[in-house]
Amino acid sequence: MNVLAHPSLDTETIELAPNHSPSGLLRFITAGSVDDGKSTLIGRLLYDTGNVAADQLASIQATSQKRGLAAIDWSLLTDGLIAEREQGITIDVAYRYFSTARRKFIIGDAPGHEQYTRNMVTAASSADLAIILVDARKGVITQTRRHAYLAHLLGIRELVLAVNKMDLVDWQPSIYQAIVDEFNAFVGQLGRHHVQAIPLSALNGTNVATHAEAIPWYDGPSLLEHLETIPSRRDADQAPLRLPVQRVVRVMMGNGANDATDVEFRGYQGTLASGHLHVGDEVEVMPSGQRARVTHLNIADRALQKVSADRSVVVSLDREIDISRGDMLSDPIHPPCAIKVITADVCWLSEQPLQAQGRYLIKHTTRTVNALFDDLSYRVDVNTLAHEAVHEKTVMNDILRVRLKLQQPLFVDSYADNRTTGSFIVIDPVSFHTVAAGVII
Amino acid sequence: MTLQSKDLSNLPHPSADHLDLLEAEALFILREVAAECRLPVLLYSGGKDSAVLLHLAYKAFHPERIGFALLHIDTGHNYDEVIAYRDRMAERYDCQLHVRNVEDSIRKGSVRLRHQLESRNAHQSVTLMEAIAEFGFDACLGGARRDEEKARAKERIVSVRDEFGQWEPKNQRPELWSLYNTRVVPGNHVRVFPISNWTELDVWQYIQREDIELPGLYFSHLRDIVRRGDILVPVTHLTPANHGETVETISCRFRTVGDISCTAPVASTATTVADIIAETTQCLLTERGATRLDDRASDGAMEQRKKEGYF
Incomplete structure (x- = not known):
């Protein structure tokens, strides 16, 4: 590495490798309760891929034995807080990591009950993907539908229906098929998804990381096989360019001794929310609407000809335009909407109820604006999907269709089109807590 | 009940793509802190995770110089070569380095030791909080990772601390998408962990790819140790051999480098980053399980320290 006292742009030009699917990283969540065998499934995945270290294994084996359990309690692997282990419950989202020869995985493990x-x-x-666990003995229950709906609401289009405990129903294909049919019928009402159903037994490890020969009637992939091969969220590459500006960089390039040879470097730092950017491309700057061409693309001291979605870059333009944090570089043919009223589905996250007359802050990409709840249209019953009139206070876990009035415009796309420019959080301006999350319709 | 730990025969490939994505996420977080926080500081110990963090800060700001000062809470029990490395890196990256000493907190009486040789590692929290108050930092960037420890797996990337530095695991802000909420009321501050989603292996692969210099202690060298259970305890003036223990000279390296009194080496012949990556992919023990004397005290040791303001 060459760290220079004076920054230099005289660097080699490297073309970044294009993103081949599947990419090296997949983020997924597991939805289901402890009773459905969620912890066991995660434990199995980690163990069968060699991602449980000897000291971790020894520690949970000892605790399981101490509690007089016949089998290993895999939830001990994932429940990390003292209160969780004391009470035998999961309090908060935990993130787990494992990797195989093909991919690195990040699991978002959300607890099944409280909150x-x-x-x-x-x-x-x-x-990018949600595993929805169903107990083969119970079939599709209210909770299953709630999980599928929330995954859909948050824009996950890859679903795995993991029909667990198939060994307890003697691997009967008719039971499995009935669950798959019911689930597909429900999900079909929500919108377009890709559903991969997999019969398995997390406890025995059947069809988790290894192929199950015991199920002659199933010729699909094992869970791990599916996770290793499905494409991750590459649709962001195909969408039009969105680059929210994080910071503006201005430095004098040169040794400072000679005004004639010193030049000012001005660049815009940010992460591509979607699309591609090439040197020479024309971009439209929101909100000014002015256009300019890209002269340089850099990731630190590496100059690039082209970058794709999710990369954090520095962009230089051929013209001096007034650009600051919160502005957006975008595709001039398909720019985002600049709007001061947004319709959104909002999930209330705070123990403090919504103050319908109160002022809130909205953070959207790199821009934070004042907002008012202009209308609370309806509340969604997450179990039945029914729309209810909003009479009572809005409390934690409520999902509402709302209209928000903004003090300044935001540059948005619908969440269905763009998960970055279609999402926002709501911040309480007094406590600064994050009180809600919203997706733009 | 008698499962054996698996042999890691399926070695993960160093996929450039996943390192690029982890890097992009970290650069984004560092820039959010630079843009939104009034006076952020980067906690720098000279360990490998903070070395990676410092390099990422360099990349986040380039071509500007790094916009954060560095802060090291020195327990006074660090290896000389790590301190020399720390000073060299601060100079190379052109960063202002603040050092605050646990020794001074002891002298003032805000840290009280039970005995002279007690580990000062947990006491760093007090000195850190004193430094935060002294400078008025509103954000502390750290190199902690969620895969290190079970309590850390539950910590947010941007984690709010009150004026006592306390982490309240049950009362954390929800963190969605990449919309980080860095705002705090006066007196509170945030701890920010840009490499939360990296594993030990990711860190080593990135060190290799970016050619990041590390202290020599990370590579195998000859050292006097005594064996206590399955832990190799380095023989130093702070951790002398007990009466009756046999001192051996073995080839070993450190997987984590911290306070002398609570970090132990592992037997190793790895002399290059590539050797270490090979060892890491085959290693059957967690990083902290193998080498940390402080986390073995109890299952909730890390959580307890974090609640008390530890980073």
Whole structure:
């Protein structure tokens, strides 16, 4: 590495490798309760891929034995807080990591009971895929539908229906098929998804990381096989360019001794929320609407010809335009909407109820604006999906269709089109707590 | 009940793509802190995770110089070569370095030791809080990772601390998408962990890819140790051999480098980053399980320290 006292732009030009699917990283969530075998499934995945270290294993084996359990209690692997272990419950979202020869995985593990909606919404916001666990003996229950709805609401289009405990129903294909049919019928009402159903036994490890020969009637992938091969969220590459500006960089390039040879470097730092950017491309700057061409693309001291979605870059333009944090570089043919009234589905996350007359802050990409709840249209019953009139206070875990009035415009796309420019959080201007999360319709 | 730990025969490939994504996420977080916080500081110990964090800060700001000062809470029980490395890196990256000493907190009486050789590691929290108050920092960037420890798996990337530095695991802000809420009321501050989603292996692969210099202690060297159970305890003036213990000279390296009194080496012949990556992919023990004397005290040791303001 060459760290220079004076920054230099005389660097080699490297073309970043294009993103081949599947990419090296997949984020997924697991939805289900402890009773459905969620912890066991995660434990199995980690163990069968060699991602449980000897000291971790020894520690949970000892605790399981101490509690007089016949089998290993895998929840001990995931429940990390003292209160969780004392009470035998999961309090908060935990993130787990494992990798195989093909991919690195990040699991967002949301607890099944208390504050469920809040936790699942949080974990789902960054996930590419959701595993929805069903107990083969119970079939599709209210909770299953709630999980599928929340995954859908948060824009997850890859679903795995994991029909667990198939060994307890003797691997009967008719039971499995009935669950799959019912689930598909429900999900079909929500919108377009890709559903992969997999019969398995987390406890025995059947069809989790290894192929199950015991199920002659199932010729699909094992769970791990599916996770290793499905494409991750690459649709962001295909969408039009959105680059919210994080910071503006201005430095004098040169040794400072000679005004004639010193030049000012001005660049815009940010992460591509979607699309591609090439040197020479024309971009439209929101909100001014002015256009300019890209002269340089950098990731630190590496100059690039082209960058794709999710990369954090520095962009230089051929013209001096007034650009500051919170502005957005975008595709001039398909720019985002600049709007001061947004319609959104909001999940209330705070123990403090919504103050309908109160002022809130909205953070959207790198821009934070004042907002008022202009209308509370209806509340969604997450179990039945029915729309209810909003009479009572809005409390934690409520999902509402709302209209928000903004003091300044935001540059948005619908969440269905763009998960970054279609999402926002609501911040209480007094406590500064994050009180809600919203997706733009 | 008698499962054996699996042999890691399926070695993860160093996929450039996943390192690029982890890097992009960290650069984004660092820039959010730079843009939104009034006076952020980067906690720098000279360990490998903070070395990666410092390099990421360099990349986040380039071509500007790094916009954060560095803060090291020195327990006074650090290896000389780590301190020399720390000073060299601060100079190379052109960063202002603040050092605050646990020794001074002891002298003032805000840290009280039970005995002279007690580990000062947990006491860093007090000195850290004193430094935060002294400078008025509103954000402390740290190199902690969620895969290190079970309590850390539940911590947010941007984590609010009150004026006592306390972490309240049950009362954390929900963190969605990449919308980080850095705002705090006066007196509170945030701890920010840009490499939360990295594993030990990711860190080593990135060190290799970016050619990041580390203290020599991370590579195998000859050292006097005594064996206590399955832990190798380095023989130093702070951790002398007990009467009757056999001192051996073995080839070993440190997986984590911290306070002398609570960090132990592992037997190793790895002399290069590539060797370490090979060892890491085959290693059957967690990083802290193998080497940390402070986390073995109890299952909730880390959580307890974090609640008391530990980073």
